[in-house]
Amino acid sequence: MMGRLIWTGALLALAVVVIFAQLDRASRFQPHLTPLVPRAFSGFAAEQRSRDAIAAEAGETAVSEARRLIARRPLPAEHLALLSLAATQDGERALALAAMEASATRGWRVPVAQLASARAALSAERHDLAAQRIAALLSTGSLPDETRALLAELIVSAEGRAAMVERYAADGHWQANSLTVALPSADPRDVALLLAEALDAGATLPCDRLAILVASVAAEDRALFWPRDCPAD
Numbered sequence: 001m002m003g004r005l006i007w008t009g010a011l012l013a014l015a016v017v018v019i020f021a022q023l024d025r026a027s028r029f030q031p032h033l034t035p036l037v038p039r040a041f042s043g044f045a046a047e048q049r050s051r052d053a054i055a056a057e058a059g060e061t062a063v064s065e066a067r068r069l070i071a072r073r074p075l076p077a078e079h080l081a082l083l084s085l086a087a088t089q090d091g092e093r094a095l096a097l098a099a100m101e102a103s104a105t106r107g108w109r110v111p112v113a114q115l116a117s118a119r120a121a122l123s124a125e126r127h128d129l130a131a132q133r134i135a136a137l138l139s140t141g142s143l144p145d146e147t148r149a150l151l152a153e154l155i156v157s158a159e160g161r162a163a164m165v166e167r168y169a170a171d172g173h174w175q176a177n178s179l180t181v182a183l184p185s186a187d188p189r190d191v192a193l194l195l196a197e198a199l200d201a202g203a204t205l206p207c208d209r210l211a212i213l214v215a216s217v218a219a220e221d222r223a224l225f226w227p228r229d230c231p232a233d
Contacts, residue, residue: 047073050082059090077103081116088116088123096120111142118150122160130154131163138182139174151178152186155194168198168205179209184216191217192224 050069053062066083073079080103087096100120103113114133121130134154137147154160168175183191191213199205 054085057089062086063090077110077113081113084116084120088120093124097124115143115146127159127163131167135167138178148182148185151182155190161194165197165201168203169201176206176209180212188217188221
């Protein structure tokens with residue numbers, strides 16, 4: 001009798017583990033299931049909790065959830081990126097930078113890792129690193145809305161523009177697309193200074209794309225950055 005009870009209890013315990021494991025896996029694609037998953041069984045659910053806390057701008061909670069996520073699943077670069085975003089929200093610059101650097105090194109191809117890296121770098125005034133990450137996002141076309149906002153924030157300062165000038169003057173094909181995709185979201189005067197400095201640094205910026213950019217700004221701002229080597233009309 002006792003043996004049967006032990007066997008039955010073991011089967012029930014196993015069933016509970018299987019159910020919660022399946023719920024956790026399902027929560028990856030059905031976030032509404034996340035509250036049903038106990039923290040002890042959370043893997044994918046822990047990631048969703050971290051994302052929810054970040055979206056709610058609950059910095060302290062987001063950091064706590066991201067730490068739990070990394071404790072459960074330490075390998076994915078995205079999880080370190082979430083910790084970096086959470087730490088940035090919570091004002092923990094040292095943690096944000098450490099998580100950002102680890103995330104970017106481990107998963108430099110992952111857009112969310114690049115985004116977290118750029119945000120943390122901007123928060124720490126690491127303009128060179130922020131420019132590298134923003135250029136990477138621009139080159140892949142990933143997370144366009146977030147990337148435009150980051151670029152606009154970066155080029156407000158002289159240091160940020162100088163860092164981005166280096167990216168524009170380097171070899172690559174993303175620069176031309178960014179003229180019509182990303183730069184129109186920034187302040188025209190910041191764009192004007194960026195383009196002038198980039199051209200002086202040897203950047204190759206096609207006139208047809210610049211013409212589209214110029215057409216997107218107010219008439220009084222157009223003369224600010226029409227490049228000297230392009231036709232006047």
